[in-house]
Amino acid sequence: MPELRLNIQDLHRVPHLYPFCFLAVCLFLEACISSFSIRGKLVRLITDSASNNIAAFSGLIIPGFECYFQRDDDDELYSDWYNDGEQTESDDAKIDNNVPLDVQDVVKQFLDSIAIDDESFRLPCYAHSIQLAINDGLKGSTCVQPSLEKISKIAKLSHSSIAVAERLENIQVCVPNPNKTRWNSQYDMVVAVIGIQPSALNDILIQAQHRELCLKSLDYQMLNEFVSLSTLFAEATTTTQAQKTPSVSIVASSILAIYQDLLLERANVKHASSLCECLLESLLSRFGGMLEQMLLVIDISEKKKKKNFYDLFKDPVFLVVPFLDGRFRLNWISSSSLLEQVQEELSSKIQQLVLEQCILIEQVNAPLGTTENDNPILSPTAQTQPLSASAATSPITPKRKYLFTNIVKETKKPKSDPFSYIKDEIFKYLNDENADDMVLLKPSNIYPTVSKLAMKFLSIPATSAPVERVFSQSGFLFR
Template structure:
């Protein structure tokens, strides 16, 4: 406005400035004078003290440390960089450090860190062969809903857990909406073909959203045709020889020799897959540790005699956390009573145990009934006879998944001890142990067959490209591979040996005394246990609970607290 009047209405502007000079107080300082003095003071102070530039290694190091260690790990608010006390502290640490502004943190530094972390996650997912997921939905105190997913995989023989996403949810949490969000996340990290299991709670929308998900590559085996020639060609390249007239007789005799061997190889693979395919195709599994909590809850509900005792114990526990006098007396005698929690039944057990209350025999019977109703599918999969009169819970069928059977076998401290030390008859123990060993062998056979079927097309594609190039220069018949006779013999020998050494490897593992003290012996000794190592790296990625994603929610509640 001032500039417009000065340039377009010069006469009026001069009259106005003259009147202003006559009316103004000469002793009063103008606002521009004050700002000019302040800027000069800042300029003098800044000239007297030198700071690191933005690209200096020390400046970058301290800025990253503030962000990663204080703001991210400790959960301190972004406003800490504007606090005088923190600025003075950093001035003591390094006087030449230029404090990062809050605006720079929120608009530049944190987005850059998020992008770098996301790229690292994608790299880890790309390096992993198997990944398991835990998934849940959380609502904060302001009733804002969030969708979180964690991934678990072996990276360099070390089990790693990462937060893959923490996304806000808007609208109704329908099954279709949850499934779409889930598919977007796994598509972003390109892990569709690497998934082992998805662990969720038994919420109705989770069950409906993920009940039809199939384990990746599992549907491939349902398409195995019954034609023997097709089966042979899928495992052994019968067309790998030359079409020259001189080699026809040799090829015919060689085919007659290996034809029976190839069928003998295919039949065990089909048999192994039939054994593991019945109840293992579902990707989603329930939280087994949480189901055990529900078993305890069922047992406590069915025993009326213990209810009054639990009420008294709960009141005592509550008093220890509300009365300072009672808390001081407990501290004086060196005792403490944990706080009661309705959804953590092991917490109730700790309360009762510290109160020296004995259980009744009826409680054990109730717990056994609840175990059968919730884990009946697992017991039937083990061929354990159960009481058919006990009604089964909806989650019972999900425990038919054989991963609940062979996962303890691969744990060096469990193996088959949980069966050998049980109260079952000796004959049943032997049958169960033999069935589990056969199941482990079947899985190893199918995994190795699956890997060979994935690598074979790549080799054939490469060979086809090479043969097509030579066909343009020469008129000789095409070969599918160079030195195909030698390759063929190697394939034959390898496949015949695979089925034998797996059983020997299982027996060596069970007789290894070192496995009793090393839970991850199959991971640590990959050379000694080649087949079992591959299976263990897949199974050990599956968590027994959804606690990893629950920890994300706990940290989120800390981050979303009011003063941030």
């Protein structure tokens, strides 16, 4: 969004405020919302605090990969950037005390408007949360650390030795460069190295006079277990950063799949059991709230819960959005290993949530001039109809006499359901065989109400990666 980048360039012109301090960002977020007239279209804000971002993305290295990043050319630049970030945070603390009252009032009004509106509040960045879960979980990878160190040295050799690089090229192998701040890039490097034919790899290492780096059978067993435990985390990290397909719909299904996979792996791993336990505990500490919403019993103490994530991931939006994605609907539940009773209860819960959200959308979109009698959703008569019917048989009004009581029967009028058309849409959508992820976003008159809900919720990004890229570009512009 070029216009947004232009607005961000003006951050440094805010008087009395450091360019990227909390108040400055809030002010310009408010300016962007007003400029693009999107206040009524905001559903969720995907963001995390600066301290959390630093903890998640700065210098995250898989244990055993430290040697790869030793004496890198960009270490000094990276260190300078990190120190600048720390200085920035301290500058914010100093400047915030001297912020003019009018600026504070503007920010307070903006934050109050978000807090009051239930449809606009913060959710954690999913990629960031996964990164933190992996960061904590990898503390238990000491069992496979010697094997990972070999992989790290082999990869560095392939990038520093022309002879080794040429031999790998001859067998059509390319070892990707890892990145300090993206753990899955290091995971991809492990997968690439262990994917090389063992005999071919060992021959190359022996010819390069690095026999000590040859991978043994035990190394492969440990590394394969490491990859098996990490593969779904890596896939989730990559998949949820999609920009042309709905991404937030992947969150709930991926967390359930990762959780069930770790439970299965816990019974099968031989060498990386400590890593499996650490990953499982780390996953529950952040995403346990979401799993609780899936009617699962989570065994974790209050002390171990990461409250900044645990409670926020309880948001029902994570259960609603997979239903609105044609790829999932309720299939991700039926294909899971959940008990059949839990599957049925969870499916019913999600359908009820979708119905409630559709009703809410209809209320919001009702014309301002519509009276209560014109709108069955807003009309109280539909809700009080059972009470009116029962009034005729109350003790005050005597029951009507009939001559032939054995023949004449009172005919009761069926209760009208003002939301039956929404329920019909949901039922029809569940039986639609179209598995397109955008089925509800394409112009159609088949699902008018459910499509409105899809347009609202599927627009939520799972991660803040696109926003981070905008800020990265603005950083280059400032320099």
